[in-house]
Amino acid sequence: MGKLHVKVAVIGAGMAGLVAARELRREGHRAVVFKRADDVGGTWLYDPRVESDLLGLDPGRDVVHASMYWSLRVNLARQLMGYSDYPFLKKGCGDSRDFPGHEEVLWFLRGFAEDFGLVELIRFGHEVVRVERAVEGGRDQWAVEWRRRGGEEAAAGVDVFEAVVVCNGKYTQPKIAEFPGRSTWQGEQLHSHNYRVPKLYKNKIACAKENGKLVFQDESSMYADVIIHCTGYRYHYPFLKMEGLVCVDNNRVGPLYEHVFPPSLAPWLSFIGIPYPTFPAQLSELQSKWVAKVLSGELVLPSEEEMMSSVQEHYQRIEELGWPKHCTHKLEIGKFEYENWLADRLGLPSLEQWREKLALIGLEMLKSSDGNWKDTWDVDKWMQEEGFGKQSLNRS
Numbered sequence: 001m002g003k004l005h006v007k008v009a010v011i012g013a014g015m016a017g018l019v020a021a022r023e024l025r026r027e028g029h030r031a032v033v034f035k036r037a038d039d040v041g042g043t044w045l046y047d048p049r050v051e052s053d054l055l056g057l058d059p060g061r062d063v064v065h066a067s068m069y070w071s072l073r074v075n076l077a078r079q080l081m082g083y084s085d086y087p088f089l090k091k092g093c094g095d096s097r098d099f100p101g102h103e104e105v106l107w108f109l110r111g112f113a114e115d116f117g118l119v120e121l122i123r124f125g126h127e128v129v130r131v132e133r134a135v136e137g138g139r140d141q142w143a144v145e146w147r148r149r150g151g152e153e154a155a156a157g158v159d160v161f162e163a164v165v166v167c168n169g170k171y172t173q174p175k176i177a178e179f180p181g182r183s184t185w186q187g188e189q190l191h192s193h194n195y196r197v198p199k200l201y202k203n204k205i206a207c208a209k210e211n212g213k214l215v216f217q218d219e220s221s222m223y224a225d226v227i228i229h230c231t232g233y234r235y236h237y238p239f240l241k242m243e244g245l246v247c248v249d250n251n252r253v254g255p256l257y258e259h260v261f262p263p264s265l266a267p268w269l270s271f272i273g274i275p276y277p278t279f280p281a282q283l284s285e286l287q288s289k290w291v292a293k294v295l296s297g298e299l300v301l302p303s304e305e306e307m308m309s310s311v312q313e314h315y316q317r318i319e320e321l322g323w324p325k326h327c328t329h330k331l332e333i334g335k336f337e338y339e340n341w342l343a344d345r346l347g348l349p350s351l352e353q354w355r356e357k358l359a360l361i362g363l364e365m366l367k368s369s370d371g372n373w374k375d376t377w378d379v380d381k382w383m384q385e386e387g388f389g390k391q392s393l394n395r396s
């Protein structure tokens with residue numbers, strides 16, 4: 001039997017959505033990418049705006065997608081941030097540091113979109129507001145409702161697809177710390193999602209006010225003007241109307257077979273980029289290849305029952321590790337089992353040793369007290385000394 005080619009909606013054009021579009025097209029599918037912003041890049045598209053509700057509690061607020069702050073430099077060496085056949089190379093111009101500023105990643109993603117002709121697949125400024133199963137011509141399909149804001153160009157519509165790949169990112173919906181007195185405290189509070197530049201906080205830590213007293217669990221106290229909640233994010237899919245078939249419960253998106261396919265809707269609905277910590281570009285690429293090949297029929301998923309029992313086994317494993325439910329999509333550091341499992345499904349070699357080693361050393365550096373490690377560590381030199389060589393940058 002020949003390959004099946006389907007019409008697929010991809011939601012998002014960040015690191016995950018772009019590579020999903022490429023892999024779907026490579027496999028012969030017709031991909032349409034919906035992108036809320038007017039440029040590619042997702043998280044890496046720095047936006048100086050902050051939301052009207054700095055804690056992100058108001059569901060009616062205008063959402064700013066990116067959580068990027070102005071001074072951010074990557075914390076994963078650029079050697080680990082590229083795709084398998086499209087490394088994040090140092091160029092003659094721009095920021096050639098091993099740990100460059102955020103703008104360099106945006107340029108990298110723009111280059112990727114252009115070099116693979118992905119821009120023509122993207123509907124910029126189109127926010128997806130509803131994804132729902134729809135029966136069309138007797139076939140089970142997906143209704144994707146979108147809206148485009150902005151003056152004369154404002155528009156809305158519904159398109160029908162055979163499959164939907166969700167790549168909307170996981171660092172937009174703030175998770176805040178709840179503690180007694182949080183909502184009545186008089187000082188300023190924000191989530192790190194709405195942090196952009198430090199100058200607003202200059203000289204704050206210098207003056208204490210009586211009504212700004214904070215008491216911690218160990219009964220120590222301090223005075224503060226501002227509480228910044230650096231407490232992470234929630235998986236959030238406001239557009240999915242799934243009648244309980246997939247839901248987010250305490251940051252567990254489920255049920256999902258291997259973090260990608262809801263068993264009862266597979267392979268027609270899938271999610272890219274959910275697990276962490278990992279190499280986001282490589283993981284998205286592997287998951288996208290898997291989705292594209294399952295949709296075409298080149299790879300076959302287990303039965304729905306088998307996928308459900310695999311999900312249950314995974315939940316069991318999380319419990320055995322002593323991890324709370326909200327860690328369902330956390331990968332065990334240093335094992336790379338999930339990435340290699342995906343590679344194995346695809347008939348690709350396991351991650352190269354240098355990637356694993358570099359990632360682990362990077363982690364140690366992050367934990368170290370040396371605040372200058374991003375500038376003092378010469379990663380290329382380290383690769384040479386370890387015998388990995390520069391050619392390792394290109395996997396294929």
Ligand SMILES: Cc1cc2nc3c(=O)[nH]c(=O)nc-3n(C[C@H](O)[C@H](O)[C@H](O)COP(=O)(O)OP(=O)(O)OC[C@H]3O[C@@H](n4cnc5c(N)ncnc54)[C@H](O)[C@@H]3O)c2cc1C
Pocket residue numbers: 011012013014015016017034035036037040041042043044065067068069072073074075076081126127128129167168169170171239272273279280281
């Ligand atoms: C502060 C910060 C620092 C980071 N540092 C690093 C680092 O150093 N190295 C690293 O590798 N990773 C880092 N990351 C992780 C980063 O998230 C990934 O690198 C990568 O950007 C994830 O890509 P993504 O496509 O999954 O999500 P995103 O980049 O968030 O893209 C999601 C896309 O979905 C679109 N979208 C969302 N909702 C809708 C909708 N309803 N309709 C249409 N479009 C929609 C958005 O517009 C966006 O284009 C960092 C993340 C943050 C927040």
